[in-house]
Amino acid sequence: MFAEPAAPGTSTSKVDTSAFAPTRAYVAGREVAGLEAGEQTSVDLETDTYPKAFTSMPPGRYRFQAVLDRNHNYNYRGRGAGDLISPVIEAEMPGACPQLTLSDELPQKTPEQLLAQLPPDLRKRLGAGLAAVRKVEFISPALTKFWGQPVSVRGYVALPPRYGRDAVTYPTVFKIGGFGSSMVSASADAAFAQIGMASGKLPPMIWVVLDESSATGTHEFADSVNNGPWGTALTAEFLPWLEGQFRMDARSGSRFLTGHSSGGWAGLWLQTRYPATFGGVWATSPDPSDFHDFANVDLYAPSANFYRRDGAEVAAFREGGKVIATNAQFAQLETVLGSYGGQFASFEWVFSPRGQDGRPMPLFDRATGVIDSTVTEYWRSNYDISDRLARDWTTLRNDLDGKIHVVVGGSDTFYLDAPARRLKAVLDRLGARSSFTFVPGRGHFDLYAKGSDSDALTADIAWEMYAIARPGSERTTRMR
Template sequence: MDFADWKPGEALVMTGRNSDGFKATIGQLKGSYSLRAVIDADLQSSILQKQGTLYSDKIIFEVNEKGETIIDVRINNIMKGGEFKETETIKLLKMQSDLLTAFYHAPAFIEAAVILPASYQQSPGKHYPVVFVFPGWGSTHMAVTRDDFQQKRYGMSGYGQEKIFVFLNQDCRFGFHVFADSENNGPRATSFVKEFIPFLEEKYRVARQACGRFLVGQSSGGWAALWLQVNSPDVFGMAWAGSPDPLDFRDFVGHDLYGKKANFFYDAQGGLTKAMRSEEHPFTNKEWLEMETVLGDGGQFQSFEAVFGARGRDGRPQQLFDRKTGAIDGKALAHWQDYDINLVIRKNAESLREKLADKINIVVAADDPFFLDGSVRLLKESLAHLRLKADIEILEGGEHNTWSEESRKKMHEKMDGIFLQAAPPGDRSACSGPYLGQKPPGMTAEIFAPGILSTSNPEVCISFTPDGKEVYYTVGGPPHSVILFRKEVDGVWTEPQVAPFSGSYSAECQLAPDGKRLYFCSGMPLSGTGDPKGNWDLFKVERNGA
């Protein structure tokens, strides 16, 4: 039931005439029921379970055979405890967007939770790759403050290079805006790229190149990650999507929206189409839309219409299909084509082939309960035909959750590879902070600083000063090898230089525990000139000043 100008103390009468019902209307109720009234007064959000929502106590009542029962319901509760609780590593980032404020003619914000790596406070000169996370339907930035499910799902610690994660809020009045510019939700993508990312970069030490910016999402958030990657390929280094919302409208949750006499409720034989791939819990698309109509603004399908559709004359999202018959409106569908990701790529293949190469990663299950595997198959076929390199995996099982230890490890390895290989030499974001910006040494052997110090050349015998801000190591092997050094200056590591004492025949360097002396082997002639000696000697140099 919708209402306006309801004042405290006034009675609001709900009857079968001024309210909607799913499965039954008020006039059809008979027997015993429980009731709780909920007031959604926040016109900027689609989520009810949040601070400020009003609700009544639970009421048990019975409707007589004539259906003439009057129930007195008092709204006497308000949800509390929804404040964002910051910790040392989880911070709230909230920015007022000038672009969105102009669109709504009222203050509008972009909100996110910033999850910092453990070393962030101890490495003030280090910059980190950043991962923008777009969660699935119903989750906002508040999720990371309640438990660690989201942190574990996306591998926010313990996988490869340390990273800063930015967990975004996509909630708006009509559902999830999924950071796409639209007539109904405003310039969401533009405000994200042009306003929010620079704002983040001023507040936190994140990489400022595409090779250090990554997009990750699940379900609706998976669609958002891919949409931003396709439309801003020069801004982001890679997108990884788990079970993304429809990417090709020839298979929109099982429906070909472009087909002749396309209908969202009925198949070609006149049978009701399933909303979910489940024999145990049969639920049709017609029932789903009837339920959403009763619940009001912010349902999944209205969310699609708000993003993909035009704005109607009434200022609300134009409906794609008739809510009674399910018939697709061809004129409304024409506007949707601009958001068909597969169609966008096919139309712009020549310009996108190189820019998107190896940047699209998708994992979906063949038994996805919302039929999301169908559109992924079509995209995979199109990209193969276009010779656009992508990594698209369709698992035999997994339903709507395709995240696993294997997928997390693979995702982080890909991000690390892009970051370490593409970052410019000497880039502050590529290696800054103690130990070349790498994790401090541990008890498990692993390649150190791949792509930065460990390269295709033979590097051996590494030695750091006690503060981790200067390193010496050998490149090459007898008879021609040199000792190189790098050091951190004002938060930035210098490029490799040959140590002044090295010559061309030195190796196996080792700093003393206090960092004031360095020992090494060398075949250099003792006279300082001439050919190298046949046997090597031990040498020592001492530090003078800084």
Template sequence: MLRSVFLLLTALPLAAQTASVPKIQVTIDQRSAGDGELTGRLMVAISKDSKDSKDEPRMQIDESYQSQQIFGMDVTNAKPGTPLVLDDANSFGFPIQHLHDLPPGEYTVQAVFNRYERFQLANGKTVLLPPDKGEGQHWNLKPGNPMSKPVKVKWSPDSDLRIEVKDVIPPVAAPEPDTKYLRHVRIRSELLSRFWGRDMYLSAIVILPDGFDTHPSAHYPTVVYQDHFHANFSAVGWRETPPTPELKGREAFRAKWQYAFYEAWTNGTLPRVLLIEPQHANPYYDDSYAVNSANVGPYGDAITQELIPAVEKQFRGIGQGWARATYGGSTGGWEALASQVFYPEFYNGTWALCPDPVDFHAYQVTNLYDDENAYVRKGPFATIEIPSDRRGDGNITAQMAQVNHYELALGSHGRSGEQYDIWQAVFSPQGEDGYPAPVYDKLTGKVDKKVVEYWRDHYDLDAILMRDWTTLGLKLEGKLHIAVGDSDTYFLNNAVYLMQENLKKTRHPHSDATFDFGPRQPHCYTGARPDWDESEGADLNQRVLPLMARHMIETAPKGADVESWRY
């Protein structure tokens, strides 16, 4: 009898077997949609958090296992007021992939629509991407994106949830004002505008040396700090007023070292240089990785040929290779190293700290050259998941599949604005559709070895150093300094170890690159603190800027200006 019932059920059409298909219907009204049709990514954040939570659901989504739920779907040319229906057929979710698997319960829900614009690239390709709006390429903060107010709902598998979108994300706060020391520079980039088919801009936050106004004949070396997008340099470590009593805990500690850097900068303790932080948010991420890319554009050339020379001209930079250095951590660490490798005579030293993968044999834990799948490794009988993130004690907090599926929920075609998608956008060739060629299938993890070959030839910094050492070696003497924690949160130490071993083998010249592996240190290790600092750790700037200035003076060509800025 049971067998007969089973046969009867399987013979019925799917619609007859299912009472209803769960779906979420979102309507974006004319006021929040603005003029024209809607093209972009519709996302619905679903939170179990208590009603007392200070964060809206859109702010509770991340790559970790503690993330709240999100579902996303692509929308093209929809009219405002037309219901947009999100269901199992057209959406993808994280951590739960399918809407029908969302457990019954009471949730707080919120919809956000990440707008895309049409970019007509110089090569004739057309792509739909979210332009940065001054927020650093974050879908949940992007000004003008339509969003709904968070509402409490009861969900069940037969739900037909309706959300009305009547608001927009407000404008970002204006950047900090210019001061005697802090300046903002913004230029139109001819190189990037040509690539993207519209006006594109680069900007920089500049810290001027003490005495800049009173020493008009002085010219200064340039130090380029590489990092993610920052609207304000205070995010890096700058505060022109002493900490106030109401600051407590981490805020008080942060304010203390920010002001300590300001004091060291202005009292003659630190060398007098132009400190520049480039800002290069783009349609794929909050920065470009400071190299030329088939998908992101010629940011390497734009920064070195347009932005930095413009800053040096405006603020009396020496403007010669011997008088430039670069540094940064994490993304900025990779950028600092890549900038030195790809522009070996433009910079006279790099301090690359906890850099993103510098050898794709260790793409975090995945070996892109040998692994067939970026997410799992298979044995004769067992399959193990490849980790992505860990704590300093070794506990795994995220897997490769997990983090990539998080990104897939935020955007198809590499448009999540997140980490693995920007690596793909920067490192990959452009696909036939105009978007980055996938290095692996975002859903399954299957690796495309032809794309990996392109990555190796163009962006594997270790492979490039080994391939081109006969020409690069002499240009990089005394310039390479790399530090990383040996318990790096994202396993970035693995690639640095590989680079160290390869550079040890170099001859003519033998590499003099320095490496500093912090014992049991997680991500953002910036090198051993000096002996004189016995408490909270010296500010990074106070540690590396004197090293840079000393190296510049020692290697300056005969007749170079090593005096006017040393007053």
């Protein structure tokens, strides 16, 4: 259930919350099972709430709405197809909360409906790109064995304009979506790559846009005791199969990785975990690669707390130099919205050891912020990229040196510039060749823009990759 103040003279069909405005709405949630049509259920408005109990609302008029999240993905993408919602009802508080009826099912939007929301020119170009891309799906034996049911590695492929006219092979870009991405966003990213190559903005390469979403959030293409062997599935199973389907160069020096945010971390992980398989990673605004600075917290500090440091709240997001949410707000809102799919829970599904209850052990207590040092040591031993590089650089150097490229905003919205600086410092101390760019004034969501081009960075990265795969090639404005 969601509730927010009702401004006089306004109306809405949706009451919702946002991590970027965590105190805008009151939220109450609970798990329900076996709820049948016509049945009633209640939600505890005192304890299972955020930011406070509903009885603490200041006097006034409020709007209320109920949502049944039928597939447990509210924390990942919000309400969506198949979820049940109630009409928005207004009521005065203090007083009894209104009875809400889950009467409407949200429909699945067709690609045509999604395209119809775009400006006409973009609609036409994206439609042409979507018609050209190819869906790929490979049932992984390793993941299927882990889960006891068929599990696939999935994505979309964009092919160069001249593909199929001759026997030429091409370099391959593996692009990984960030938190909140899906097969729908993967298809759009592949379509934009198709459009970019057709216009000459991007060099002729095969783009494989991978879906890293799962029921628990993003699996990061990392082998995990909770999510299963996603790294093994990608590199040992999907990659050989894919190279048998398409005319790829099929060599390390022509396989490249890129991704933003969680996709950036996944790219860094794959490059450093399988250094001889890939020829370079271009990670943009990657999630923390050094857990001395994870969500603004040094996980290894004695008596570390995820919520407070030196008596002050730890910031989670910023915008224009102003803190807009804290770790406590973000984590506690996520907890009320459900036990699956949230950002912090997603990290635990990838990084944490499995607890006695069969679920990942939590990094920190959601009520107090106290960090479990047993969990942090497991994270450090298995997934701290900086720590692994420092430990194993002698072994990794020959296959990894010069392959790490990171671009991040100097004012990243989630403070991700700080762990990137730590990663750079570790590589510098090791004498490694790497490339780090900190773009002054840029945040998490405007990093790719240059002038009037909102996606200029993609082209810059693509041409750097192409120069490695095709030495001596020059960047052009039009490929014919």
